[in-house]
Structures are given as structure tokens and as C-alpha cells.
Amino acid sequence: MQNVFDLAAANLLAPTVLFFALGILASVLRSDLTIPEAVAKGISLYLMMSIGFKGGAAVSSQGVDTTMFLALIAGAVLSGVIPFVAFGLLRATTGLPQIDAAAVAAHYGSISIVTFLAATQALEWSGIGSEGYMVAVAAAMETPAIAAALILASNGARRFDGNTMREVLLNGSIVVLVGAFFIGVITGEEGLESIAPFIVAPFTGVLCLFLLDMGLIAGRGLKEGRNHLTWPLILFGLYMPLVGAAFGAIASMLVGLSVGGTCLMITLCASASYIAVPAALRLALPEARPAIYLPLSLGVTFPFNLTIGIPLYLAIATFLH
Amino acid sequence: MQNVFDLAAANLLAPTVLFFALGILASVLRSDLTIPEAVAKGISLYLMMSIGFKGGAAVSSQGVDTTMFLALIAGAVLSGVIPFVAFGLLRATTGLPQIDAAAVAAHYGSISIVTFLAATQALEWSGIGSEGYMVAVAAAMETPAIAAALILASNGARRFDGNTMREVLLNGSIVVLVGAFFIGVITGEEGLESIAPFIVAPFTGVLCLFLLDMGLIAGRGLKEGRNHLTWPLILFGLYMPLVGAAFGAIASMLVGLSVGGTCLMITLCASASYIAVPAALRLALPEARPAIYLPLSLGVTFPFNLTIGIPLYLAIATFLH
Amino acid sequence: MQNVFDLAAANLLAPTVLFFALGILASVLRSDLTIPEAVAKGISLYLMMSIGFKGGAAVSSQGVDTTMFLALIAGAVLSGVIPFVAFGLLRATTGLPQIDAAAVAAHYGSISIVTFLAATQALEWSGIGSEGYMVAVAAAMETPAIAAALILASNGARRFDGNTMREVLLNGSIVVLVGAFFIGVITGEEGLESIAPFIVAPFTGVLCLFLLDMGLIAGRGLKEGRNHLTWPLILFGLYMPLVGAAFGAIASMLVGLSVGGTCLMITLCASASYIAVPAALRLALPEARPAIYLPLSLGVTFPFNLTIGIPLYLAIATFLH
């Protein structure tokens, strides 16, 4: 137990978390600090490329086994199942209309890559290794949640056209993540070495800058969304990660992941999307209100996971092994 | 004396200064070379983050003493006092109308962070350490000059509303600088180590790119401003840094700064703002003409400080100890 | 022979080439992946600055000899001569109208800096050194081809005004490349050391990101251009590099370049411009259709050189020594 608190305290004082807090603070104080859109996109591409490549290079030296396929399947299934749970909880506790509830549910089935990155960092600081293919699991979990939400929104009737699904599956972030993963698998440790000074060494620093931006956006979202975020919704944003975490923990045990892999799987299940899903829903479910789902995912769940969630998930993963 | 010339010559042939010269040259030759706005802003954020963090980490290992508070107070006071001197000189020698003279004066009370960065580099190359809190002093010197200018512009009548002052105090650059400083203080050397490959190793190279951009902007500013820059004004842009430097030198002695700290304090007093103050004056003193103060600060005083000023200030600081 | 195949295979599986392929793939699958314009421009500036500086620093330690001047002259002459050959081949085999043929010819006389960069990487991986001044040769080869094309387009009549030529000569990329080259010459190894963590260490990684972007643009260009690219044109895009390579090989021998220098000279002659020349032709030869020359240069010749060309040119250079 003591360990968990130590970990949580250390985590709260990591540069990454502090830069996120700085972003929130700047936003609350109405500073004009902003990160240009192009720079934010560039950083995001960099992070995808880096995490994908590193995962792929790890797989190339760790080798492929059945656990990998089980983990991929488990991830995809959870991404499709968790929205149903989230939807039930939302309908029972928050009074959100069906469409909005389905939209929010989609976010919690899908995943947040930055949360995943932060968990990877925490593992690194704790000196715990993990399965390289977990980034592929992350990619596999982005989309099924959206299909689930469309079913939920329309009482089971088919609403989604193939075109929208293609757009979701091939969104830029996933393509870079998965592409870099395969390039990492192909070129292996040698390839990693040749570009490590770019994708490995400065990684944590770039992540700090990115989290500064996330803080700014989250703060802005909270300001915009404060009229829509009722207490039951905020509570949902805080306990739903734990519900997701429970699913993730069980799945990890069944699949047989390592401590690190379990921590990452739990984090994926606990995290909520804020890039891919919102864009997809504007196409597939335009009636759902972004003013609800964006602040909830970005302003409530993301900070929770970043500060308290990740150390907790790591503690759970350690406890389970 | 010999040493000063050696230092000045070495400084003139540093990559940073040469990239600045390249920017000026490209601009004079009407090349279409430009650095996209988003990239320039991104680099500027990076430099603020880096310098702030490094200063904070240094403070965390050097510890806090009364000198720090004295230096902060001295900086803020000088920022408020120097504009009065500058205003007097401008009115006596240049024939600028009251409003324009007040606006120019504000720039010389405030500071230029890039000049500060260049001075930090010069110290590093000379192997001279400095007080980490000097970046906090830099931040403290940004704003008082603007208040002084508003008093000067209106013969003592209050002109500034709180809203404008808040905007100035919380402008993006200051928030990142000060925020990163505190994060550096909190996370200390350990934090610095984790992000050093991002904020320390590539620093000089990034500064070169930034100075290339500064050269382009300065060259453009000189072209635009050549009709407004009279000889008395240009002379002011060259001797005013020395006047500011004298104030800085005296204050450093009184406060008891080290050689490095003295050099930085002199540089701050000698430098003129070209980001925060111009933006603030467009809100608080719109009648003042940007076509005068921008080219003067960016096209005359900044190059002077970068090439001749900094080695001179370092020589003075060494001489005084 | 075996060696060539090994080299070609190794080259095809280098991270740089794979990221280019990823870009093409993403574009073909109609992913919404894009690199913001500002980021792409920033990366391009970075690559110019890096390659120019490194070349200059190498010259400063290798010293200047007559070979350098011969190489510069040879490059400039070839840039002006190759378009005539290309024009003849185009008129004989493709049925392109005179103006379009002249425009295409200009691209093949001029050079592609990214192809040059990729060749530099290949040399580095093979542990082969090269003359630092080859980047200056690259700069010297950008422009003559355009003048040649204007002569070809107008049956020898003078069409170009000095203003357009100035714009071409002083385009941003060349200014940074040449400027950084001279700064490298002046500051030498010491200067290089001070900014190496920025311009040397992350270079390959940044190049990967850039080639991802190039892949996206090439893929888009191929889609747009598929109606204009006839088979004879596509064939021209594949054999013309070899024709250029032959010229480059002969010139290298006459000038007396090293293995590495020969490989780079061949690569320059074999590569086709897609930045400087297209922009210049919109001003100087607006009747020529970009829908022909852009996809040909970017979608056919560039991928050919990147994958098959460079290992082949290296093999030729090795064979010739």
C-alpha cells in the first residue's frame, strides 16, 4: 500500500504531469498561451511514430507468440463491450438522452494514446518492461467502440456506412502508429538504433510539451463544457475508468500478460478517446452533442488517469502478479 | 582589453550570430526565405521551456537566498525606472512626440529573452556559471516598463485598465517561462535529467534556427522602417543599451550577483523587448506608431547587443569582480 | 554483382525507404493522414541547414582544392546540358508539346535535395566518405536547368527576365543550404560540435518523417496525374535518371571525385527537382502543365531513385574506382 502512495506522489511530481497542470492553470487564468495547431499536430505525429516504432522493434526482438493474438482479440472485444456497460451506467445514473449516452459510451470503449504513453513512461521509470505489441492492441481498440455506439444509438438498427468506418479505421494517427509499428518489426533493433536519437532520446521532453498543450485544451474544454457537465456525469467520468480497468485486469489475467502488459491493458481500458472518436461521431452521429463528450473525456477522465489512475493501475498490475 | 576583443571576435563568428547575419542577408537580398509562423512560435515555446526549466533546476540545487529576492526586486524596479531615463533622452535628442517616445521607452525598460539566451550561451562557452533565478528576474522585468510608459504617455494620469495588465502579465511566453521555472524547481536535477536530451542537448542548434528567423524579421523591419528611423533615433538605439547596462551593473553590485549573474543582469537592462511590449502597446497605447518602435528594437538594438553588446557586458562583469 | 543486390535489398528495408512507402500506402488507401504544411516546411529547413552545415564543416577540415571548382563547374554545366538531352528524348518518344517537354526537361537538369540526402545516408551506412563541397555542387545545379528550359521552350528566343532568375537563385531552400554551408566553413568542426546534437544526431529520424510526407505527396500526385501520365512518359521517368547518371559518372571521372563524391554527383544528375523548378516555371513558363511534370518527377523518378537508383549509383561509383 505504502508503495502505491509513493508511486502516486512521485507520479504527481513528474515533469509530464506538472506541464499538464501548467496548461490547465494557464487556461484557467485566461493566459493567451497557445500551441499552434500545426505544432501540436506535428508533435502528435512524432509521438505516434515513436511509440509505434519502439513497439515494433521490441516485437522484433521479443518474437511473436499466441499471447499477442489473444491480446489483440481481447482488446478489440473489450473496446466493443465496454460501451454497452458505459451506456447502461449512463442511462441509469445521468439522465443523458440515448444518443448522447451512446456517444459518450463510444469514447470510453475506445482509447487515449497519450494516456497510454504516460503509462509507458511510468513503467520505464519503474524499470518494468512490457510487451512491444501493446501498441498494436491500442490500435485495435480505437474503432470497435464506435460501431458499438452506433448500435446503441439506434436500438440495434444498422446506422453506419462503410465509408465512415473506413475513414475511422484509416485515420492519420492509427496509420502512423501501425505503420511505424510494422517498420519497427521489419527493421528491428538496428533500425531503432539508427533513429533512436530522434525517437527515443527526446521523447519525454516532447511529451511534456504535448501535455502542456493537452492541459490548455482540457482547461478550455472544461470552461466551455461547465454548463453541460452535471455532477452525475462528472462522477461517471471518474468511476468509469475504474470499471474499464476491472475489465482490463481480468482480460490481462486470462490472456497472460506480464506486469507491464497488464498495466498497459488496464490503462487502455480505463482511458477515453478524444481525437478519433469525436471526429468519427461528427460524421456518424451528428446529433450527439460534442459539448458533453469532449469535456468529459478530456477534462475529467484524462486528468484522473494521468494523475491517480496510472499509479493505481500499475499497483493493481503488480498486485495481480 | 585584449581579452575583450578576442571574446568579441569569437562571439562574432559563433554559429548563432552567423545565422542571424544570414537571416538579415536573405532579407536584404529579397530572398523568399521564411520560417512558417507556427514553426517560429513552436521554437519560441521550446526556448522558453528550456531556459525556464534549466533555471529552475539550477535553483533547486543552488538553494534560495536573499540575493534572489533582492535581484527580483532590483529587476522590477529597473524595468520601471529605465523608461523614465529613456524617455528623457528621447525627448531631448530625437524630437519624437510624447506618445511615441513613451512607447519606445517601454521597450527599453522591458527585456528581450533571445538576447538573454545569447548571453547565457556566451557564459556557457566561457565556462562561467550563473544564478539559476536570473530567468525569474527576466520574467519580473517584462511588465513594469509598460506601466511606466503609460504614465509617461499621459503625464501621470492613469491610463491602463486591469484587463490589459492581466493580459500582459499572463502572456504566453511569460507563463511558459515561469511555469517551466517552477517545474524545474520542483523536479530538480532528476527532472532535468529525464528531459535533458530534449531541452539541453539540441538547444544551441535550435537557437541558431531561431536567430535565422530573427534575422529575417529584423531585416524586414529595417526595410519597412527605414523612412521612420532618423539618425538620432538610430543613435539612441545604440547608446541606450549602454545606459541600461550601466544601471544593470550598479544594481548587480548592490545586490551582490556573481560574474555570470552580473553579465545577465546587465544584458537584461541593455536589451529591448520586441514581443510582449509591442503587443501590449497596441492595446494600451494604439496611437504610438509600431513603425518606429519595432525596427528600432529589432533592427538596431538587438543586433548591437547580439554582436558587440554581450561580449562587452561580459567584460564589464568580469572587470567588476 | 552480389554486392549490388545486397545493397539494394538493405536499402529497400531501411527505415527511410519504408516510411516513404508508408506515405504512398496511406495516400493510396485514402487515409486522412497529412503533415501540416508548416511542419513540412520546418523539417525541410532543418534538413537544408543540417546538410549545408555538415558539408561546410567537412570542407573546413578537408581544405579547398581545384577539384572543388571543377566539380562546381561540371555540375552547373551538366544542369544546363541535361535538359537538352531530356528534351530530345521527350520529343522523340512521348509526343509532348514543345512547352511541356521543355518544362519536364528542366526538372531533370535540376536536382532533388532529398534524393541527395538519401544518397548521403546510404554512403554513411556503407562507411564511405565524400567531399563536403558536394552540397555546394547541388546548389549550383538547381538553376541552370531552368534557363535551358526557357531557351528550349522558345526556340532560342530569350524569354526570362532577370527578376524571375533572381527569385529562382535566391529561393529559400538554396539560401539556407548555401548559407549554412558557409557558416560551416567558417565555424568548422568546433561549430559543428556545438550544434551536432541538433543537426547530426536526430538527422536520420527527421528524414524518415520527411520521407513519410514525400510519400503522401507522391501518392497524391500520382492519383491526380494518372490521366496525364502516358506509358512513354512513365518510361521516360524511369530511364532518364539512368541517362543523367551516365553524364554524372563521366563528369565525376573527369573531375576526379572520390567514390562517395562520384556516387553523389551521379545521384544529382539522376534526380529531378520538385520544389524549386515547379515554382519557377509557374512564373516563367505558365503554359506548361504542372499536372504532367509534378507527378512524373515526384511519383515516378523520385521513388525509382530512392529505392533502386541510389544503390545502383553507389555500385557504379564503386565499380569506377
Place this chain on the structure above:
Amino acid sequence: MKTHSKKRIEIMIESPLLGRITETLDAHGVTGYTVLPALAGRGEDGAWHRDGVIGRAGSLVMVISIIDADRVQSVLEPLFKLVKGQIGIVTVSDVEVIRPDRF
């Protein structure tokens, strides 16, 4: 220089929908359009700002298309259908052009 009357359609639309808008314009024989980036805005649904945002949701672009007056009605109908449930507005105004046959 003689000028000719045409219509200028200006569509402010949330970015994720841009592809559908241009497909609709293509499908209805519009001869061309130009897309401008927007930076920020405010409407009934609140304010938005482009800075720092990675995803395409929550920002707008502006599509401008010069078309023949005869075509306005047939284009407006499907455009409006598309924009109705989404975040966006469509306006039409009069402009003069030099080469009437291009639109």
C-alpha cells in the same frame, strides 16, 4: 472590361464534414471551389479555437464556390440537407466575374 453576374456560395462547416461537402459540390457539377482555414469562432453551440487541437472535430473550414445563378437552387438543396444536422452555415451573395464560361 465587361463583367458578368455569378453567385458566390460561402459554406462554413465543421472540418470532419469537409469531404462530404466537396463530394456534393462535385456531384452537382460545380466547376470549382476553394477551401480556407478558419481559426476560431462562436455560435449557438459555444466557442471554439483551432490552436493546439489535434483532431479535426471542433473546428471549421470555409468553402467558397463561384457558380452560375442557374445552378444555385440545385446545389443549395443537397448542401442544406448536409449542413442541417451539423454545425455550419451557408450563405449566397452576388459577384461579378470576367470569364463567365468558367463557372
Place this chain on the structure above:
Amino acid sequence: MKTHSKKRIEIMIESPLLGRITETLDAHGVTGYTVLPALAGRGEDGAWHRDGVIGRAGSLVMVISIIDADRVQSVLEPLFKLVKGQIGIVTVSDVEVIRPDRF
């Protein structure tokens, strides 16, 4: 498809003033606006270019707001007061919209 006449206010204003412009629009019951970035320009006070510039001074943005004709006068007055001493211009033109009640 029936369209309705509205007014389009276009404000080109130096960036540091953007906040005051939108506050003024908000205060005068405007239902919405969109801000476009500008890249460069020239006026009486000389030319400017956005590239490479870090601060907000010395560049412009363009604010577009579709409003009801009845409201033009009451918005124009305070807008003009704001823009008068600053770098910027305001124009008004006619546009047609589909949903008149939105503006």
C-alpha cells in the same frame, strides 16, 4: 429553396485587438462569428507578413459575422469606435441565407 436577406460584416483587425472585437460582438447580441487567419497585407501604414513572427502585434485576422439587417446599425457603432484608432477596416455586404431565424 427560399433564401432570406441578411448582412455580412467583415472586419479586418490587428490581432491583439481580436479579443475586444469578439467581446463587442458578444455584447451586442450577435449570434455568431468566424475568425479567419490572414497571411500578409498592405495599407497606409505599410506592409506586413505573418511568416516568422512570434508576437501577435503586426498581423491581422479577419472576422466574419452574418447578422440581421436590423442589427447592423447598433453593431457598427461600437465596432467603429473600437477600430477607429487602430489598424483595421470594417465592411458590410448583402448575403442570402436559408435559415433566417439563426441570425
Place this chain on the structure above:
Amino acid sequence: MKTHSKKRIEIMIESPLLGRITETLDAHGVTGYTVLPALAGRGEDGAWHRDGVIGRAGSLVMVISIIDADRVQSVLEPLFKLVKGQIGIVTVSDVEVIRPDRF
């Protein structure tokens, strides 16, 4: 608040030509103009997109200039000569301004 009729010239032009357009405007006594970036577009010659592109070829900018109606003809002529062989279009529309002497 009294407003005065002026003309708004809107030029969409491929980027490499921007310098010549502004030189032409300068040469014909236009009091000012503003340049907006464009993101993407489609015309007779196909579609283009700004993202990822380094060179200036193959993308457009939009130049807006408010001028006096008397000056339209004398500006339009050289503008059209410039744009004719290139990728670009010119439109003219009516706007109202507050300070008529500025244009």
C-alpha cells in the same frame, strides 16, 4: 452610421504569382489589400491540398482589396492580363464601408 459604397475585389491566385499581383495592385494606386491563406481547392485543372507541400507551386492564396468603384476598371484590366494564363480567378462585389476616403 452612414456607410458608403465601394467594391471588393477577390483574387484567388496560385502562390508563386502573389508577388506580381501585389505589385500590380501597388502600381495601380490601390490603397491596401489583405492576403488570406487557402487550404485546398478544385478547379478545371484538378484538385490541390496545402498539407505537406513545401514548395509554393500548386497552392493558392486569396487576395482581398477594397477599392473605389471608379478604380475598378483600371485595376481589373492589368489584373486580368496577369491571371489569364495562370491558375486563378478574379471576382468583384459590392460592399459598404464607413470611411470612404480610405479607399
